[in-house]
Amino acid sequence: MIDLAIIGGGPAGLTAGLYATRGGLKEVVMFEKGLPGGQITGSSEIENYPGIAHEVTGMELMEPWPEQCMRFGMKHSLDEVTKISKRDDGIFEVSVMGKDIVEAKSVIVCTGSTPRRAGIKGEDQLFGKGVSTCATCDGFFYKNKEVAVLGGGDTALEEALYLTNICSKVYLIHRRDTFRASPITVERIMKNDKIELVLNSSVKEILGDKMGVTGVTIVDSDKNERELAVPGIFVFVGMNVNNGVLKNEDGSFICATDESGNVIVDLKMKTSLKGLFAAGDLRIDAAKQVVCAAGDGAVAGMQALEYVND
Ligand code: FAD
Ligand code: NAP
Helix, strand or coil, X not given: CEEEEEECCCHHHHHHHHHXXXXXXXXXXEECCCCCCCHHHHCCCECCCCCXXXXXXXXXXXXXXXXXXXXXXXXXXXXXXXXXXXXXXXCEEEEECCCCCEEEEEEEECCCEEECCCCCXXXXXXXXXXXXXXXXXXXXXXXXXXXXXXXXXHHHHHHHHHHHCCCCEEEEECCCCCCCCCHHHHHHHHHCCCEEEECCEEEEEEEEECCEEEEEEEEECCCCEEEECCCCEEECCCEEECCHHHECCCCCECCCECCCCCECCCCCCECCCCCEEECCCCECCCCCCHHHHHHHXXXXXXXXXXXXXX
16 A cells, blocks of 8 residues: 555646655655646746746756656656545545556545637547647647637737747637736737737637648627638637546545536645545646646645654
């Protein structure tokens, strides 16, 4: 049996591992289904992580984190967790895809969030063939071409700016005429000649053929339609919380959540189930920032240590 299972290896999970192992827990395993680092590794730039004064990519920011955690004894299991449950004797069972169940004294869930689909006609069929949710990954395919970006939050605007470094033009399509993104980012958008704002508009359909996306049909608030002949569209319409591992067979959760599925925690990152902690983007009122996810992870790591020692 291990002392602590950490599910998810983003900023929250890695920091939880660092604090738990450095604090003295011996058997700490972080289950991460991919490369550690989390969703920020798909970001083209981060400039608000304290102490990193110059602009770096998300990948560059996260690159040293796993090694620092492993140094204090945390183990990385390259596996996807499918379910967490707690037995009557207080021990947690961590179900790992294709492997035996792992028993743990405590669990920290740090599974974060994943990009939401907009639900547009053609979006699913053409996903990966011109429809993308990652500008860093796919931007290069559109070198010197025109692309569309959908959304009005920080992600859409920042990634639209990034794409202007590669593409000849970026149509930024947003359903309102004001943005959710931070003012400094909006200001940069306004000053960028390569960005054409398509406001009060939505994408009715993503058009394509066997080769991929050929264009998008836009409809404005007066119901006027027009087509943009772009080979790519980047969809940045928010994130869904990854809470699947906390679900019972009947769809209920093993701990309390709010109506959107965010995990309810207290200031010590304790969930309603003793010994189960949640940290980062999947918890209620998360600021959805790397620094905050890391802070949550530190708190959860220290609390798990205390719980196991007790
Ligand atoms: P995540 O980073 O989402 O990590 C969760 C990890 O859990 C993932 O690695 C995933 O693979 C793993 N996982 C999920 N389910 C399972 C499972 N069942 N089994 C095993 N592993 C699992 N924040 C900033 O502070 N500044 C920025 O400039 C900024 N820019 C951003 C740009 C983009 C494009 C995006 C998408 C986000 C940005 N953010 C930014 C937000 C920031 O990335 C998140 O707030 C932060 O990564 C949350 O960390 P987390 O550890 O909670 O979750
Ligand atoms: P977000 O803030 O939720 O914004 C989503 C955007 O998509 C909104 O503008 C929304 O429009 C629009 N939208 C939602 N559903 C849509 C649909 N079906 N069709 C068309 N448009 C739709 O999501 P995000 O930008 O991914 O950011 C997620 C979190 O991460 C935020 O808390 C954000 O601050 C944080 N983040 C921070 C940074 C940074 O600090 N630099 C960078 C990236 C992300 P409305 O505005 O009309 O609702």
